[in-house]
Amino acid sequence: MFDNLSEKFSDAFKNLRGKGAITEENIEETLKIVRTALLEADVNFKVVKMFLASVKEKALGEKVLRGVDPGEQFIKIVHDELASMMGNAHIELDLDKKTPYPVLICGLNGVGKTTFTGKLALYLRGKKKKNVYLIPADNFRPAAKDQLIIHAKNLGVDYFDSDLSMSPVEIVKAGMEQAKELGKDVVLIDTAGRLQVDDALMADLVDVKNYLKDPEVLLVADAMTGQESVNVAKTFHEKIELTGIVLSKMDSDARGGAALSMRFVTQVPIRFFSTGEKMKDLEPFHPDRLAKRILDMGDVLTLVEKAEEAIDEKEAEEMMKKMEKNQFSIDDFMKQMNMMNKLGSMKGLLKMIPGMGGALREVGDLGDAEGEMKKMKVMISSMTKEERNNHKILNDSRRERIAKGSGRSKKDVDEFITKFLQMRKMMSGMMGMMKGGNMPDLGAMMSGQAPMPGMGAPGQKRRKPKKKGKGKGPFGGGFFK
Ligand SMILES: Nc1nc2c(ncn2[C@@H]2O[C@H](COP(=O)(O)OP(=O)(O)OP(=O)(O)O)[C@@H](O)[C@H]2O)c(=O)[nH]1
Ligand SMILES: [Mg+2]
Incomplete structure (x- = not known):
């Protein structure tokens, strides 16, 4: 719901990148964009006025820290003010005052x-x-x-x-x-x-x-x-x-x-x-x-909390091991999709990863990722246990049978298996990187600014993501078409 606001804010902050310091002149334009963004989001005008005055005062009063980009510093000020406007910390219900x-x-x-x-x-x-x-x-x-x-x-x-x-x-x-x-x-x-x-x-x-x-x-x-x-x-x-x-x-x-x-x-x-x-x-x-989500800073805490609720730790650990060894099976893939469903909508989840909000905007929408998942699940449901655990036995006649059983064409089944294999390779590459202590920048990878592990540099094998509009999803070669 904050998509528009996030996009405008991100435009506003671009103005400050690379500037040596925050001055009255160079934040003028940025504040103007922030003002329009807030009013367009239907924020009360008195609130907008107070908000801007406070941001300006803090931004001009703040010493520029050595080694910190003024743009980053400005985002931090906006974040703190947004959070304060909404009440800062979460206030829990105190339900122990009396019973019932x-x-x-x-x-x-x-x-x-x-x-x-x-x-x-x-x-x-x-x-x-x-x-x-x-x-x-x-x-x-x-x-x-x-x-x-x-x-x-x-x-x-x-x-x-x-x-x-x-x-x-x-x-x-x-x-x-x-x-x-x-x-x-x-x-x-x-x-x-x-x-x-x-x-x-x-x-x-x-x-x-x-x-x-x-x-x-x-x-x-x-x-x-x-x-x-x-x-x-x-x-x-x-x-x-x-x-x-x-x-x-x-x-x-x-x-x-x-x-x-x-x-x-x-x-x-x-x-x-x-x-x-x-x-x-x-x-x-x-x-x-919420302020972090609006400013595309992600919301890792909520993501972790959700994950803790939905994910069975032992199972997740086993999956990681399998991913790393490139032994991830179609059955594991199904389990993973079920876990993800428990977490909520794909778009909502991705936005909680820092930098991903902006990346999602650049690649356009996710297409019907959830619908695509459902189709894949139906195909997987038509496979035998043996097939799910070993995709190598999926010969043409088995694929024909799966297509019939799931109401799809053989081509759909072929495509699914190709994509599954691509994803498996990508996951194993990613696990290797993480093990080496290099956490990949997912946001940059998705927007095509950094290479996907195991997928070559952007613009080589992969097509550059289109701006806005439908088109291929962010998952490499259009995992979710
Ligand atoms: N998308 C969406 N729909 C919601 C949400 N909360 C409620 N709804 C839907 O809004 C409609 C009205 O919800 P109710 O819970 O009946 O609202 P209410 O305030 O009790 O309504 P009255 O008792 O008639 O005054 C229902 O169709 C709900 O499913 C929400 O957070 N998101
Ligand atoms: Mg009611």
């Missing part, structure tokens, strides 16, 4: 409250080992209760069977009593949404909040609606005093303005952001890490 701890989830119509309630239940149970209970308290739209119950059942989380003829506060009273009896740690209360902030909605929420005394009050705000959602958050905060904000739909083509101005305008910390409709699509909001 109530979390009131509110927001306008259709912003993703019910979905978030399910996601938070999964997060708190998995990451925080909490015994979670759900109360559907939306008596405005009757189907909302069933929607929450479906999430609860899928997740295996207990829920209160509320009587929707009662008022929200009555539902919550009954639900909280039940939660106490059941010895629950945290109770998530899903409330009704309205088209606009209206008095009836606020009155219901105030009643519930007063009854609960000091609950966590989280507002779900739709990142897609930009400044509008910032105004809504301000009003909610004035009326019911929020303790946190959740940005939903950050996977959409939202321009990022809400994420960048929400904290500054409301002074309420952003706790989480949602990146999809699935229950696992929720991330704690780390301002410093």
